[in-house]
Amino acid sequence: MADRRLLFLGLGLLVAATLYLLWGLRSPYGFILSLRATKLAALVVVGAAIGAATVMFQTVAANRLLTPGIVGFDAMFVLIQTLLVLLLGGIGYAALPQIPKFAIETLALAGAATLLFSAILRQGAGDMTRLVLTGVIFGILMRGLATFLQRILDPSEFAIVQSASFASFTAIDPVQLAFAAPLLAAALVAGQRLAPALDVAGLGRDRARALGVDHDRLVLKVLALIAGLVAVATALAGPMTFLGLLAASLAASILNTHRHRLLLPGAAMLGALILVAGQFLFERLLGLQSTLSVIVEFLGGMVFLMLVLRRRAA
Amino acid sequence: MIRIENLDLTLDGAPILQGIDTEIPASGLTAVIGPNGAGKSSLLHCLAGLVRPTQGRVLIDGIDIPAAKPAERARRVALLSQGSPALPRLTVAELVGFGRWPHHQGRPSSEDHRLVQASIDCFDLDPLAHRRLETLSGGQRQRAFVAMAHAQTTPWMLLDEPLAALDPRYARDIMDRLCTLSRPGPEARSIVVVLHDLAMAVRCADWVVSLKDGRLVQSAPRAEALTSRNLSDLFEAEILVDEVQGRPVAVLA
Numbered sequence: 184m185a186d187r188r189l190l191f192l193g194l195g196l197l198v199a200a201t202l203y204l205l206w207g208l209r210s211p212y213g214f215i216l217s218l219r220a221t222k223l224a225a226l227v228v229v230g231a232a233i234g235a236a237t238v239m240f241q242t243v244a245a246n247r248l249l250t251p252g253i254v255g256f257d258a259m260f261v262l263i264q265t266l267l268v269l270l271l272g273g274i275g276y277a278a279l280p281q282i283p284k285f286a287i288e289t290l291a292l293a294g295a296a297t298l299l300f301s302a303i304l305r306q307g308a309g310d311m312t313r314l315v316l317t318g319v320i321f322g323i324l325m326r327g328l329a330t331f332l333q334r335i336l337d338p339s340e341f342a343i344v345q346s347a348s349f350a351s352f353t354a355i356d357p358v359q360l361a362f363a364a365p366l367l368a369a370a371l372v373a374g375q376r377l378a379p380a381l382d383v384a385g386l387g388r389d390r391a392r393a394l395g396v397d398h399d400r401l402v403l404k405v406l407a408l409i410a411g412l413v414a415v416a417t418a419l420a421g422p423m424t425f426l427g428l429l430a431a432s433l434a435a436s437i438l439n440t441h442r443h444r445l446l447l448p449g450a451a452m453l454g455a456l457i458l459v460a461g462q463f464l465f466e467r468l469l470g471l472q473s474t475l476s477v478i479v480e481f482l483g484g485m486v487f488l489m490l491v492l493r494r495r496a497a
Numbered sequence: 498m499i500r501i502e503n504l505d506l507t508l509d510g511a512p513i514l515q516g517i518d519t520e521i522p523a524s525g526l527t528a529v530i531g532p533n534g535a536g537k538s539s540l541l542h543c544l545a546g547l548v549r550p551t552q553g554r555v556l557i558d559g560i561d562i563p564a565a566k567p568a569e570r571a572r573r574v575a576l577l578s579q580g581s582p583a584l585p586r587l588t589v590a591e592l593v594g595f596g597r598w599p600h601h602q603g604r605p606s607s608e609d610h611r612l613v614q615a616s617i618d619c620f621d622l623d624p625l626a627h628r629r630l631e632t633l634s635g636g637q638r639q640r641a642f643v644a645m646a647h648a649q650t651t652p653w654m655l656l657d658e659p660l661a662a663l664d665p666r667y668a669r670d671i672m673d674r675l676c677t678l679s680r681p682g683p684e685a686r687s688i689v690v691v692l693h694d695l696a697m698a699v700r701c702a703d704w705v706v707s708l709k710d711g712r713l714v715q716s717a718p719r720a721e722a723l724t725s726r727n728l729s730d731l732f733e734a735e736i737l738v739d740e741v742q743g744r745p746v747a748v749l750a
Binding site: 386390395439440 | 542545547567568569570571572575576577578585586587591595596598599602603604649
């Protein structure tokens, strides 16, 4: 049953991708198609990365309400943008070569996550609550620092930081994408290989260890994958806190299974589907009158509230 | 046989177990008893190799369990700990299937499926096999977890309070099943179980390990360990052990 639903999700993604590519296509076909294909590829890899990373994070954190974003990825990204604008000025920031900027952002995000994860995990990988709480405080610190620095920017520079602080797919650099896509695909495949062990980890640390799973090593591997997936995706498109939550929650309710072999590709496809369908609506039907990330974050936030309220009612 | 040699366990500077030195026979069912905070669960976790002792060692059938690789350990000792609730959307059959993980590491064979079904049958879970855990009663869920430990087909089964929060009928059913499993035979298991219910201990245990304040009080056959005097001293309350209709019982006076 769940396998068939996964197949339907795949078909849905295919339909959305085809619509996105071909709807209202007019001359010059080649140019428009290549532009749309670049955006489509970015939407798919970013959505898939965030969706799968969130499922893995929720399993190792043993909490269905968390997203990797909660440990401060988005705040760190905004701080990096603020620092770059502050140090280089608006013109210098705009003139930054894309590849080094992308590499710096990815390394800074992955580095911060690794630092945070390793600092906490030195206390024992079982202590995910401490990891999450430290991450939340780390995020607040980064956000506070970014807000403070933004106050000393002039209004035009502040506007540049603001526009960079929301995820956007309107100006994806194909070269950046060419670097990011294979990295993300490799991390997704690695995540899929860990799927059976993640099923056992879902039983809780003690039970998983009693069944012979080297739980602490598994958690380290998974957190490294999550850091890579979220860092690359965020550096490519910008921060999306609630997209993962939306994709992971929908995957769990649609596929109705605990098996990560299905949940990981399911959440990856749903993440991609949400972004592709959202971008299609936003570009073709709303005439670019809003920002995709705002719509996704709004829907994700609603799902988050719904999950919290439903849990409280239960 | 389990050989515990001069075992000390300290957590966050607090001594949890001190100088435990004893042997647990391989045959039959061993009950670990003692008041709250005696270190019963910690001892079980040390035996299963999930907690490294601060000092001393644990040998199970001659193998240094804390030093063994996780999968190797899980093929020798099954531990049912008091854990958090499992993943949602998990059926009884899927949960019991996890017991085979140490043997197949994610690629179950037909033999694994057969052994899972045997464990489901052994604990009368067949009618519930496709029910989700969240739809079961506490007793049914506990039975499913015990079946998961059984499906590990390890020579040793260590169970931490498997009767917690169960009504007398469910508790008796599970204990009777464990008693049967511990009896000599081709499928016999060596079972060590932490018990709060002394009535169950006098009913089923062959060997008793008594702990108090992290120290070993006694490690002896049931008849020797479970006397009114020993239990009263151990729990600092008057407990009577007697026979009713030919069966031993323990009651709080």
